Amino acid sequence: MLSTAKHPLTLSNIVSDFKEITKMRLSLSVVFSSVAGYLLGAYSIDITTIILLCFGGYFMVGASNAYNQIIERDLDALMNRTKNRPIPAGRMQVSTAFTIAVTFTVLGIIALYIINPRTAMYGAISIFLYTSVYTPLKTKTPFAVFVGAIPGAIPFMLGWVAARDQFGIEPGTLFALQFFWQFPHFWAIGWLLYDDYKKGGFLMLPTKKQDKGTALQIIAYTIWTIIVSVLPAFGITGDLKLSIVAAIIVLALGLVMLYYAFELFKKRSTQAAKQLMLSSVLYITLLQIVYVIDKFI
Structure with a gap:
C-alpha cells in the first residue's frame, strides 16, 4: 500500500481501497444471485453451504x-470514472493488488470446492474467462460483451449447482436468463459512459456507436430475457418451476425494462440509457426474489 498527502494511510482509507479493488458492491450482488440460485435448487437449506457459497462467490468475483x-491500470487512468481507483491513483501497488487477487482466488476455489468440486470448477471458469478473455477483448472488439456475459451469468446457475451438484435444464435456464439480461444491462452502461469508455479505447456497444442499431439489439435481447424468464411457468424446465401469478409478475417486470429499451430507441439519450440501466438492475433483483418466494409459498 502507498500513502499520499491527499489520501493518508489510515484504516478507513485502506478499507475503502480494499472495497474498490474488489468492487464490493458488485461482488455482493453476485453473492445475492448465487444464494438465490441455491435456494431455488436446495431440497433443504444448509446454512454451512450458504456461508461457503457467500464467501466463495465473493472471493471469486473480488x-x-x-x-x-x-x-x-493504464487505461483506467485515462477515464474519469476509473482514474481514482487505487492503482492508477497511486494508492496501491500492483504487487499488493496481485496478492489480494491470488489470495482471493485460492480462498474462493477452496470454499467452493468444499461445497462440491463442480461448483469450484464453474467458479474457476468464471474467473478465467473474465480475466483472460473478456478483459483483453474489451479494447479489440464489441464481441467482448458476449464473452463477458458468460462469467456474468454463472452466479445464478452456480447456486443451483452448489445445491444439487449437477448441471441440467434448471441451472441452464438460470444461466440463460442472466446471460441474455446482461446485454441490455451492459449496453445501457456502455451507452451511458460512451465518452469515458472511448477515452480508454473500450468497444462496449455492438455497433460501436450510440445509434439505432445498438438500440434495436438492446430491444431484441430484452425480449429474449423476458421469454426465458417465464419458461419455468410452462413446465419445461425440470424442477425449476414458476406459478402463473409469479410468471405474470415477472412478465410485468420484464415489460417495464422493455419499455425503457424502446425509450432508448426513440430518444437515444444518456438519460434514457440511465433509466434502462436502473430498470435492468431492479428487474434482475426483483425477479430473483420473486422466483425464490414463489418456491416457498
Whole structure:
C-alpha cells in the first residue's frame, strides 16, 4: 500500500481501497444471485453451504475485479470514472493488488470446492474467462460483451449447482436468463459512459456507436430475457418451476425494462440509457426474489 498527502494511510482509507479493488458492491450482488440460485435448487437449506457459497462467490468475483484492475491500470487512468481507483491513483501497488487477487482466488476455489468440486470448477471458469478473455477483448472488439456475459451469468446457475451438484435444464435456464439480461444491462452502461469508455479505447456497444442499431439489439435481447424468464411457468424446465401469478409478475417486470429499451430507441439519450440501466438492475433483483418466494409459498 502507498500513502499520499491527499489520501493518508489510515484504516478507513485502506478499507475503502480494499472495497474498490474488489468492487464490493458488485461482488455482493453476485453473492445475492448465487444464494438465490441455491435456494431455488436446495431440497433443504444448509446454512454451512450458504456461508461457503457467500464467501466463495465473493472471493471469486473480488479476485476477478482485482486482476481486471491490474491489467487495465493504464487505461483506467485515462477515464474519469476509473482514474481514482487505487492503482492508477497511486494508492496501491500492483504487487499488493496481485496478492489480494491470488489470495482471493485460492480462498474462493477452496470454499467452493468444499461445497462440491463442480461448483469450484464453474467458479474457476468464471474467473478465467473474465480475466483472460473478456478483459483483453474489451479494447479489440464489441464481441467482448458476449464473452463477458458468460462469467456474468454463472452466479445464478452456480447456486443451483452448489445445491444439487449437477448441471441440467434448471441451472441452464438460470444461466440463460442472466446471460441474455446482461446485454441490455451492459449496453445501457456502455451507452451511458460512451465518452469515458472511448477515452480508454473500450468497444462496449455492438455497433460501436450510440445509434439505432445498438438500440434495436438492446430491444431484441430484452425480449429474449423476458421469454426465458417465464419458461419455468410452462413446465419445461425440470424442477425449476414458476406459478402463473409469479410468471405474470415477472412478465410485468420484464415489460417495464422493455419499455425503457424502446425509450432508448426513440430518444437515444444518456438519460434514457440511465433509466434502462436502473430498470435492468431492479428487474434482475426483483425477479430473483420473486422466483425464490414463489418456491416457498
